Amino acid sequence: MTTATLPIPQPRRHFTWRPSGQGVATLLITLFCAALVGYPIVYLVAESLNTGDPGTFPPESLGLDNYTNLIDDSRILSNTAFVACLATVMAVVLGFLVAWTLTRTRLPGRAYLERLMQLPYYLTPLVGALAWAILASPKSGFLNQLWHFVARTDSDLFNIYSPWGIAWVMALFEGTVAFVMIGAAMKSMDPSLEESSRVLGAGKWRTMLRITLPLVTPGVLGAAVFVFAEMLGSFAAALVLGVPGRFFVITTAIWEATLSFPPDYGRASALGIALFGVMFCSLTLYRWIIRRGTYATITGKAFRPRPLEMGAITWLLFALCCFYVLVAVALPLLALLLTSFQRFATVFVSQMQFTLANYQTAVGYGAVSSALGNSLLLGVSVATIGVVVMAVLVWIIYRSRVPGHSLVEYVVMFPQAVPRMVFGLGLLWAWLNIPIPIYGTLWLLALAYFTVMLPLGVRTLAGVVLQVDKSLEECARVCGASWSYQLRTVTLPLLRPGIIAAWLLLFIACVRELGVSIFLVGPNAKVIAPSIVSAWISSSTELSAALALIQSAAVFIALIVLLRAARRYSGELP
């Protein structure tokens, strides 16, 4: 066969598949997303190089002064490194033990526990930090007061306003990802690898040390690097627990710099870019570990690992799981609940004055209740519009054969690599300097939420799209259905569970959003998480507890709906 009939020029009327039309649509969407994602970053880089008046754009003079000045901030950098390392170690050790316990031992209520383990993540680090501030602040913290009472001393047992306290809260409420990742690595290991070791005569412990541990090491290492990157960008715990004692990490230093008079955007940007650089390197290292270190025997296939008989140790591990649930879910929620109903937070029953005033303020008081309403409004609208746009993106990336579809994927996934705080800073700076007057309105918040949640939505939808066999759609076409008929009768019904899940996850992510919101809220556009922070800063612990509980309630309701939907549909898909 020669190429005599080729190349075919531009297709005409009988071709329904128009590479040009689809290409143009893809190009437009890619450019739109690239602008949303790249625009703030460009501004951030430019500002970090601005050595003139920090308030002007474009910069009057360029230089590296902002970066060289960071050397003076070595204290902040060492603080960040210390807290991040500490939190990573705690999260990985805890995550490993819990994941091991839940995947490999026979525990009562394993499935139940596994679900509870994920709650701290949804509780959010902000709420967690608030709760632990109530639980373990020096002198007045519930746990310390209890200790004074029981041990009859005046010295404190815990001080949560310390690097250790910050790391502890970060590990508990952001370290959940370590548990999830290590658990996934353990579940994907073929049990026959261990069984063959046992059959060849190795004992239980020898098998564990020589076979199991080496096999899961890449997974654990990958999780550690990933969690470390997360911890570097962590903001809420350091904000609530570090700032009162003038203990700053990079993220809180960035926040501080934007609040100073005049705002030092140059310093903030340089800090942000530095943080982004370190985080990007960590994530690159993470990918490298996962790609190189994962043995071919650990496949994407899920196995049912054979539970080990661990004897008495089982109960020790069970106690550990219960301890985790206690300190990361039960105690924080109880502390918030008790505090939110009191006039002044105290643990002694004799001094308690119960009141509903905090909730009345939350729902009735103008600024606070508008923050609540705004958060719900943003959650619903961003989730609704976001799901539609992200579904189109997923289709372009994974189903169309348009050239450049992998570039779209890269653009869309990019916000994942940028710390939320840094992205918020970039958005702030970018939209302050653009003639479109949406700064300080809900429109900007919506746009910002959409941008930073692209990776979450696209990943969730892609998971479902990839599960739906392509031939299910092709079969409809062969049966004579037009594209729109096929979409209506086959594609959308099959994607429904994924669409519902993506909607709920986006809603949850919007309601709990802090890093971006804290830079973009205005007097007439408040949302809930920054309002919790400002209530806390103006030392209204009881009001912030009430707000935190209301936010958590919204998240938990969405979560329950999500689980229900997932269970209902799991039986219907093959």
Next chain:
Amino acid sequence: MKTATNADGRIEVSDLVVRYGDATAVDGVSFTVARGEHVTLLGPSGCGKTTTLRAIAGLETPSGGSIRIGGQAVYSAAERRNVPAEKRGISMVFQSYAVWPHMSVFDNVAYGLRVRKTPRAEIAAQVDRALGLVQMRNFADRSASLLSGGQQQRVALARAIAFSPSVLLFDEPLSNLDAKLRAEMRVELRELQRRLDITSVYVTHDQEEALAISDRVIVMHVGGIEQIGSPEDIYHRPKTRFVADFVGSANLIGGKVSATGNGEINFGVAGGLTLRAWASHPPRGDEATVAVRTALIGLTVKGAEKATDGADMDTGNAVPGTIRTRLFCGDFIQYVVDWAAGQLIVRRPPTDLFAEGAEVTASFTPEHCVLLEG
């Protein structure tokens, strides 16, 4: 919805080329399928058979050539015409069945009829008829996600025939079934296809399946056609080394063509032996290969030739050898026989027992010793 009326269902594929980027999956394939004929594309994975089928269905966009169904071009590079899949008036059974899990069995089968805006009463009648043909009438109300593999297969088949298409395409429809069910479905498919009188193109990598259910077989290899012929033709008269090796099992013996006659030739092999072989084409050059089917070689204990079989030793080939290995395989016994030109694989019925190490004579007729092209 306008559907092309391809009532006569004849398929003509000419010079079809399909490229993915730089890779050429199908490279200049031409064949025709007559009305009501059942043709199978057979080949190993990656030979381009599925791509060819999907190009006929309209699910792949070819890079060159043309495809005509019922005389009308559905794809033509020269005319720049590419009719979308839904307007080609064909039907297809997918390898993964593609039974929609969110619908009932009835809704699955009725899909093509509903697309065509068929009246409700007729839909019910047609679905009933189609489900009846695959013996799934009792499952109409069942949710499709609750079916076993074999049942899904039947539903997919019923769905494909429910709207009475003129052309039916099969993409390895039996490959996900277990061996026993596969053998049963093979018989059912053959019967169904005779009853319905539909033109069909079937893709498989299973040579046994291809031989069993086809009117004609097209053997494909690396994007091109190796041989087209009836199942008997393909089996008894393989044209190329690839066909001889891929379809059935054959001994390939290298040697030299020494004398040619009308169809029959003399073929010299290692060890100074000369075989009588069959050539359906004039041999090119001296060096050549013949193929002998493993099942068409007789074995007799040495010195007892005249006592068995009555094979005519004067016109046939009879070579001495020694049994090296015996493998009992149930339906047959496989022997490896050492002889002057190497080793012969021989399959005999389980009643033909020879001891390992026994001296034997292997015999086969010239018609079963086929000269290959190249």
